[in-house]
Amino acid sequence: MxxxxxxxxxxxxxxxxxxxxxxxxxxxxxxxxxxxxxxxxxxxxxxxxxxxxxxxxxxxxxxxxxxxxxxxxxxxxxxxxxxxxxxxxxxxxxxxxxxxxxxxxxxxxxxxxxxxxxxSVFGAGRGVADFLFLPLGTGIAGAVVVGGEPYGGANGWGGEIGHTAVWPDGEKCACGQRGCLETYASAGALARRYAARIATTPEQSVTLAEPNNAQARSQGAVTAKEVVERAATDTAAAEVLNEAIDALAISLASYTLLLDPSMIVIGGGLGEAGAVILDPLAERLADRLSFRKPPPLRQAQLxxxxxxxxxxxxxxxxxxxxxxxxxxxxxxxxxx
Ligand SMILES: [Zn+2]
Structure with missing residues (x-):
């Protein structure tokens, strides 16, 4: 049949x-x-x-x-x-x-x-009408779920939270603006900012002066996942991760105040890091919001x-x- x-x-x-x-x-x-x-x-x-x-x-x-x-x-x-x-x-x-x-x-x-x-239908947002789905991948875009449906806005540009500025005079973003969330908190940003930071520390700069140097190549290839793992013992990795979490807390505080979501679902490669990112992020989000409770943060399930x-x-x-x-x-x- x-x-x-x-x-x-x-x-x-x-x-x-x-x-x-x-x-x-x-x-x-x-x-x-x-x-x-x-x-x-x-x-x-x-x-x-x-x-x-x-x-x-x-x-x-x-x-x-x-x-x-x-x-x-x-x-x-x-x-x-x-x-x-x-x-x-x-x-x-x-x-x-x-x-x-x-x-x-x-x-x-x-x-x-x-x-x-x-x-929303099968995963972390099951039964939740209003939430933000925020995958932290190579870049950052969000799905603004309102009334059970992702909201695309008037022209399909809705949800581009990755290109809202967290530090208006901050680093230049590939989109042409400055200080975008994506510049600090995407998986791509973590890898890039960590590589840049260790390249400018004195003991590393000698090896990086030679572009074909094997060590330089391997430093460039450190992934966001490795930056998160190194953060417990490596100052440069901890700084980069700390700035990413700060940037996320600033963005999510604005989102929370504007849209009052029931929860925020963090996904993508960095979301899979779990508590290492979600716990400090939840704390800092709560610190930024003075007169209201923060929405809970959840790891994406799918x-x-x-x-x-x-x-x-x-x-x-x-x-x-x-x-x-x-x-x-x-x-x-x-x-x-
Ligand atoms: Zn941007």
Missing amino acids: PVSYVVALDVGGTSMKGGLVTFAGEVTVFPGRDTGREAGPDSVVAGIRTYVAELAAAGSATFGMAPSGVGLAVPGIVSEAVALYAANLGWRDVPVSSFVPNGIPAVLGHDVRTGGLAE GVQAGMLGAAILGWRAAGESSWRPDLRATPTRSP
Whole structure:
């Protein structure tokens, strides 16, 4: 007997991952692949279309029918029907039909907001109407979940908390502004600021004078996760982490005062560090708020699956099942 399912795709700047999700909530995760963005936007769109077609073919073979819908989480400015603009993929005004073969109904979503939608339905925000989902990754963007739905604003720019200034005369951000939260508190910022700091300490500067020096290369490659681990014993790492947590506390105090969230869900690679970041952040957030209690901070629950699970929700919406929310804990995630 045929089983209905959707194709769900999470498209990042450099790679994408996809899966099949049945109505009962069985998730099959397929191997990811590169977006191939160096070949240009048309090639990226064609690559996504091919991937969707392959997943649909695999689904037809397994479940005995074509997919009921397709959901795609993509970066940039996006409506349900059009991928309007993505700086890192170079596309403009790509209709959703370009990503999907054979007229299967499909819906697009913004990558971070789609992750927030998944945390809202299946993860840390289950049953919570109003919260902020804040993944701390290479960059920082938030999903402002209001009334159970991520809020994109008038033009799709809503949630760009990473580019609100925490120190107005601070370091220059890649976006062109100064002192943005992302400049201090993203995983990318931690790695970059730590590398810069140890490069200017006297005992290290000699080795860094030679650009091909192996030690210099390895210092440049220290990841944000390693900076967090080193913070217990390494002054430079502790300073960089401390400034990141201060920056987050400033931003989250503003967010709390503006939107009064029930909770703040911290995700991304840095969110997975857990208590090392969340405990001091909760303390400093409480210190900054004088007349009200801070919202609790929670670690995101879905990890790298958030985007794909959110895309599955969009796929079921495309299929006309807008209240789809199975108990995923009852259904194991599989490989093909
Ligand atoms: Zn910025």
